[in-house]
Amino acid sequence: MRVLVLSHNLPRFRGDFSGTFVDALCRAMGAEGAQVEVVAPHDVAYDTSLPRPYSLHTYRYAWPASLQTVGYMRSLAGDLKPRRASLLVAPSMLLAGTLACLRRVRLFRPDVIHAHWLLPNGLIGAVASRLTGIPLVVSMPGSDLLVARLNPLSRALARFTLRTASLVTANSHELEGVAYTLGARQEHFDLVIYGVDPQAIRPDPEAGRALRHERGIAPDEFLILAVGRMVPKKGFRYLVEAMPSVLAVSQRARLLFVGNGDERAALESTARQLGVAERVDFAGVVPRHEITAFYNAADVLVMPSVTEPEDGLNVCVLDAMACAKPIVATMVAGNPLVVRDGVNGFLVPERQAWPLAERLARLAPSSELRRRLGSESRRLAEGEFAWPQIARRYLDHFRRLASCGSLE
Numbered sequence: 326m327r328v329l330v331l332s333h334n335l336p337r338f339r340g341d342f343s344g345t346f347v348d349a350l351c352r353a354m355g356a357e358g359a360q361v362e363v364v365a366p367h368d369v370a371y372d373t374s375l376p377r378p379y380s381l382h383t384y385r386y387a388w389p390a391s392l393q394t395v396g397y398m399r400s401l402a403g404d405l406k407p408r409r410a411s412l413l414v415a416p417s418m419l420l421a422g423t424l425a426c427l428r429r430v431r432l433f434r435p436d437v438i439h440a441h442w443l444l445p446n447g448l449i450g451a452v453a454s455r456l457t458g459i460p461l462v463v464s465m466p467g468s469d470l471l472v473a474r475l476n477p478l479s480r481a482l483a484r485f486t487l488r489t490a491s492l493v494t495a496n497s498h499e500l501e502g503v504a505y506t507l508g509a510r511q512e513h514f515d516l517v518i519y520g521v522d523p524q525a526i527r528p529d530p531e532a533g534r535a536l537r538h539e540r541g542i543a544p545d546e547f548l549i550l551a552v553g554r555m556v557p558k559k560g561f562r563y564l565v566e567a568m569p570s571v572l573a574v575s576q577r578a579r580l581l582f583v584g585n586g587d588e589r590a591a592l593e594s595t596a597r598q599l600g601v602a603e604r605v606d607f608a609g610v611v612p613r614h615e616i617t618a619f620y621n622a623a624d625v626l627v628m629p630s631v632t633e634p635e636d637g638l639n640v641c642v643l644d645a646m647a648c649a650k651p652i653v654a655t656m657v658a659g660n661p662l663v664v665r666d667g668v669n670g671f672l673v674p675e676r677q678a679w680p681l682a683e684r685l686a687r688l689a690p691s692s693e694l695r696r697r698l699g700s701e702s703r704r705l706a707e708g709e710f711a712w713p714q715i716a717r718r719y720l721d722h723f724r725r726l727a728s729c730g731s732l733e
Contacts, residue, residue: 327436334365357717426449440462442466444473448486451489461490487507492513518662553583553641555592556588572604617648620645630660632657639659649700
């Protein structure tokens with residue numbers, strides 16, 4: 326099985342968070358015996374010495390390189406609208422990407438084209454699929470739908486892509502619903518989450534204790550962890566707003582954010598206004614290979630996503646589960662696909678601080694409850710959500726499509 330992957334996000338250097346799930350899936354498919362090639366836009370940050378078990382082919386679409394502003398987590402402002410610079414170079418990127426894709430199709434002769442993100446990569450793959458007859462699979466992480474609904478032209482391109490695809494996948498019911506409104510056919514859709522590597526990301530109490538010592542967090546503090554880009558759809562403002570109520574129950578509670586983004590200043594301001602700034606810390610961006618220590622240091626991970634806009638399951642949820650941590654999450658953005666209420670964590674309504682505070686206040690005094698829920702998180706990560714299972718599910722689809730050919 327030969328799989329040609331299209332993406333505009335991929336780890337460019339050790340510790341890079343860009344497109345880690347794309348990289349992980351490619352590695353997992355390779356471990357299952359597939360031959361994988363990836364086509365992605367060029368970026369000056371690529372470390373060519375970084376070992377990869379798949380072939381990577383990059384293409385340039387603007388000169389000088391500083392004008393290449395599509396992808397690698399910089400295309401959108403606050404994950405709410407495309408940046409103007411990205412829109413200006415998008416036509417050049419689409420043309421160069423399509424030519425690069427067709428070149429690899431001719432040389433690699435893939436059985437399936439797998440495009441991550443509906444636009445731009447799904448469109449690139451759709452043109453190649455129409456010209457070559459190779460089946461196209463489009464996976465939608467979420468941010469691509471902002472671009473797809475931007476204007477009548479982008480909606481038409483999205484519809485063309487979805488009608489060309491032999492299979493469309495997404496990792497939340499919200500994204501599934503949007504896919505149907507844009508033209509996806511229900512019989513060609515599957516809900517498939519991105520996975521986790523429970524061998525690489527695992528419980529490590531010693532690493533957690535060391536991280537606490539390094540950051541001055543006492544062993545008896547109830548550490549609440551939130552990981553992700555600081556943009557509206559993550560719902561982090563509601564978590565900060567919950568902190569006064571949590572501290573009323575547990576004065577030793579502390580909230581630690583990992584990540585950065587357009588909303589960081591607003592979150593810091595809210596913490597000051599609520600009088601909890603001394604109990605809310607911001608670690609900034611942490612390299613991918615160092616973040617496991619943060620999961621292990623935490624007592625709970627909170628993912629308070631909101632539908633602003635629709636989002637998919639966040640990687641940090643599964644990572645924390647693999648480290649045997651309980652999860653408190655909202656009932657949107659793919660969270661219900663992996664968080665089972667009362668089993669490995671709690672699900673709460675979106676856009677409300679008090680349910681978050683209530684569940685955290687329940688967890689704070691009970692190490693036994695946290696241990697029980699965390700143990701179930703680890704069991705689920707190992708048994709249902711590990712990358713080998715996800716890769717095999719994709720490859721089963723790919724083999725079926727390759728045997729049938731591209732759908733009209």
